[in-house]
Amino acid sequence: MKKLTFFLLMTGLFALPGCRDYVDEYVTYTVNEPVFMSASEFRSTVDVEGPKPIEKQGKIVFYDEYLYISQPEKGIHIIDNRNPSDPRNIAFIELLGNADMHVRNNMLYADSYVDLVWFDINDPAKPVFKGRKEEVFPEALPLTENGFGIDYDKFADRGNKVVVGWKTVEKKELVRNYKPRWWSWGGVTEDLVYNDAASYSGGGVGVVGSMSRFAIYQDNLYTVMNNMLGIFDLSGETPVKTGEDIYVGFSVETIFSYKNCMFMGTPTGMIIYSLEDPLKPERQSMITHVFGCDPVVVENDIAYVTVRSGTFCGQDANELIVVDVSDVKKPQHIVTYNMKNPKGLGIDNGTLFVCDDGLRVFNAENPSAIMYKDNILAHFKDIDGFDVIPFNNVLMMIAEDGIYQYDYTDVKSIRRLSRLPIGK
Numbered sequence: 001m002k003k004l005t006f007f008l009l010m011t012g013l014f015a016l017p018g019c020r021d022y023v024d025e026y027v028t029y030t031v032n033e034p035v036f037m038s039a040s041e042f043r044s045t046v047d048v049e050g051p052k053p054i055e056k057q058g059k060i061v062f063y064d065e066y067l068y069i070s071q072p073e074k075g076i077h078i079i080d081n082r083n084p085s086d087p088r089n090i091a092f093i094e095l096l097g098n099a100d101m102h103v104r105n106n107m108l109y110a111d112s113y114v115d116l117v118w119f120d121i122n123d124p125a126k127p128v129f130k131g132r133k134e135e136v137f138p139e140a141l142p143l144t145e146n147g148f149g150i151d152y153d154k155f156a157d158r159g160n161k162v163v164v165g166w167k168t169v170e171k172k173e174l175v176r177n178y179k180p181r182w183w184s185w186g187g188v189t190e191d192l193v194y195n196d197a198a199s200y201s202g203g204g205v206g207v208v209g210s211m212s213r214f215a216i217y218q219d220n221l222y223t224v225m226n227n228m229l230g231i232f233d234l235s236g237e238t239p240v241k242t243g244e245d246i247y248v249g250f251s252v253e254t255i256f257s258y259k260n261c262m263f264m265g266t267p268t269g270m271i272i273y274s275l276e277d278p279l280k281p282e283r284q285s286m287i288t289h290v291f292g293c294d295p296v297v298v299e300n301d302i303a304y305v306t307v308r309s310g311t312f313c314g315q316d317a318n319e320l321i322v323v324d325v326s327d328v329k330k331p332q333h334i335v336t337y338n339m340k341n342p343k344g345l346g347i348d349n350g351t352l353f354v355c356d357d358g359l360r361v362f363n364a365e366n367p368s369a370i371m372y373k374d375n376i377l378a379h380f381k382d383i384d385g386f387d388v389i390p391f392n393n394v395l396m397m398i399a400e401d402g403i404y405q406y407d408y409t410d411v412k413s414i415r416r417l418s419r420l421p422i423g424k
Helices: 002-017 040-042 152-157
Strands: 021-039 047-049 060-063 066-071 075-082 088-094 102-105 107-112 115-120 128-133 162-185 190-193 213-217 219-226 228-234 255-260 261-268 271-275 281-286 295-297 302-307 319-324 330-338 345-348 351-354 359-363 377-379 383-391 394-399 403-406 416-422
Touching: 021 152, 040 060, 060 102, 060 394, 088 416, 102 213, 115 377, 128 319, 152 394, 219 255, 255 295, 261 295, 295 345, 302 345, 345 383, 351 383
Parallel strands: none
Antiparallel strands: 021 162, 047 088, 060 066, 066 075, 075 088, 102 107, 107 115, 115 128, 162 190, 213 219, 219 228, 255 261, 261 271, 271 281, 295 302, 302 319, 319 330, 345 351, 351 359, 359 377, 383 394, 394 403, 403 416
C-alpha cells in the first residue's frame, strides 16, 4: 500500500502545472587585463646607465662593499658603500620585471619576469650584461597593486609575448538568474534563486614577495616562485638549469640558506629542506602558524620568523616566532612574541634586528627572553622599515623613504650613520 501511495504521489507531482522562470541582467565589475610586450622588444630593453634616483623600495643584496637595490619591475641600483657614512649611487641597470637577485663570484644574477639574466660586476660602476635564460620562470607576473582580479581569459592572446603590466577595465557580463518553482502538497510554494555565471570574477587576487626569493648554496642558485623551487648550476660560465622545478609548498615567499638546509617562508608556515644532495632537496619538516607573510632567518640553530598582517598577507596576527631547529626533522617552538607589524629581520652574533614600528634591536642570546627590558637594545621609530642586512657591525636597512645605515659596534649605543633617500 505504501508503494502504491508513493507512486500516485509522484505521478501527481509531475502532472501538476509548474514553471521555471529566469531573469537576465548585466553585472558590471572591474578587472586587471594584461599588458603585453613582444618578447624581442622585452629582451632588448636591458641597459646599463648612470645613477638614477631610487623611486621605490625593493630587495637588497650586499656584496664586496657595494649594495644592490632592486627597484621593483624597473631595474637595479648600485650603491658604493665603502663608506657607510657617505653611500654613493653610482649606476643603474635597467631590467624590466626585476624583483630578486643574488651575487656570486662577481656575477650578479637577477630575474626579469620570466627570464634569468646575469651581469659581470668586477667593476660595479660598469656592469656588463653576460647572458639570459628564457622562460625559466613561466608563472612570473607583474604585481597587481589593487584589489581587483585578473582576467586570465586574455592570456590566450599571449603568443610570443611577455606580460609587463596591467590595465584596469570595467567589464559587463550577462548573468542569468534562475527561479525554479516547486509546488508542495500543502499548497505553499518556495522560490529558489541561484546564479550560473561561473565566469564572473569579482574580488581580489594578490601576491606579495617578502624579502629574498633567491639563495645560493655551494655552486647552485635556488629560486622560489609561487609554489616551485628552481635550481641553477653556477659552476660554469653559463647557469644551467638542473632538472624540472620542484613543488615545495603553497605560495613560498622567502628562502634562507643555513648550513646544508633551506628555510622557506610561506603564508602558513616555515618549511625546511635538506640540501645534503644539493640537486635533490628533501623536505624535512614544516612548522605552521597563522596565515600571514613571513620571512625567516637562522643563527646558532635558532630560527626567527616574523608574521604580519596586511593587504595580501591574511589575518591580523603580528608576531615574532622563535623556533629551535637543531633537529630539522623535528623543529620545536620556543616562544611567540606579539609585534606591531613586523617585516624583514636579520641577526648577527646574537643581535636581532626587526623591521617593526620602525627598527627594533634585541639581544637574542637567550631567545626565550628577547622581550625582557634589559634585552631591548634600541627602537628607532618613525621609519617604515622593509628589510635589513647586518654585516660587520653595520646594519643596512631599506625603508619606504630611504636606505638607513647604523653602526652597532657598541650594541648599547647604536648610532645612525647615513640615510640615502628613496622617492620624493
